[in-house]
Amino acid sequence: MTPEDVTALFTRADGQYLFARWGRPIAPVVFGVEDATLATVKGAAEAVVALAGHQMAETDPELGSNLMIFFLRDWQELLETPNLDRLVPDLAPLVARLQEAGANQYRFFRFDAAGGIKAAFVFVRMDEELSKLPAETIALSQMVQTILLWSDTAFAGQSPLARAPDGTLVLRPAIAEVIRAGYDPVLPVMAADASHALRLAARMGAMQ
Structure with a gap:
């Protein structure tokens, strides 16, 4: 997931970036x-x-x-x-x-x-x-x-869930990574600046 993808998950329809956990x-x-x-x-x-x-x-x-x-x-x-x-x-x-x-x-x-x-x-x-x-x-x-406080359009085009090959319902791996990174203590509990998405993406990369 690119930093742009992460930014889109928390950018509302009115263009405002807002993240909260x-x-x-x-x-x-x-x-x-x-x-x-x-x-x-x-x-x-x-x-x-x-x-x-x-x-x-x-x-x-x-x-x-x-x-x-x-x-x-x-x-x-x-x-x-x-x-x-x-x-x-x-x-x-x-x-x-x-x-x-x-x-x-x-x-x-x-x-x-x-x-x-x-x-x-x-x-x-x-x-x-x-x-x-x-x-x-x-x-x-x-x-x-x-x-998390996702954008109002975050999952409009694709569900956060998917089916594994054996039919088990699972969370899409990329969304799971966003959630884990979002709760990293080094990141703020709330952010209203899109630069936060860059930090979030960096934490996701560090966790892999």
């Missing part, structure tokens, strides 16, 4: 799934966090759970979730935009004083398209897209 251990909670799927989601979380060299926790001292993953059938369900409007600003207009766009997923992040991720809210609407996918595919995809 979690600044605290991740304490997830999952809503709207059965126990079997819950285990799949938590397994995906553990795998991606381990890949990053980051940590998980039972609870977050400030928020209780700092990664909330919601599986739902209709966006309207978000408006019926108690107190969610306190956590996600402008929830009603957001739901209206998601309905109008026919979206099937949305991620919202909150940040700490240093710019690191301190909370994430993941909403997955199980439409016809997503309902055809195995739970492991959805869970791993969402965790990969939540472990």
Whole structure:
């Protein structure tokens, strides 16, 4: 992966470069799934966090759970979730935009004083398209897209996941390298200058 490729992963549609990683251990909670799927989601979380060299926790001292993953059938369900409007600003207009766009997923992040991720809210609407996918595919995809603050266009053309020759679902090696390098302690927890991508690419090369 070239430095230009890395830059593109964190350059938003408006041209702004913005990278952020979690600044605290991740304490997830999952809503709207059965126990079997819950285990799949938590397994995906553990795998991606381990890949990053980051940590998980039972609870977050400030928020209780700092990664909330919601599986739902209709966006309207978000408006019926108690107190969610306190956590996600402008929830009603957001739901209206998601309905109008026919979206099937949305991620919202909150940040700490240093710019690191301190909370994430993941909403997955199980439409016809997503309902055809195995739970492991959805869970791993969402965790990969939540472990870093990627560009809003990062995976528009290609999924971060791939199938190994034996059919096993795996993370694309280049994306795995970006995640590992992104959590290298020598790099900042947040960066808004594209020169950061050069440092990120250099760390990826050093890890090989």
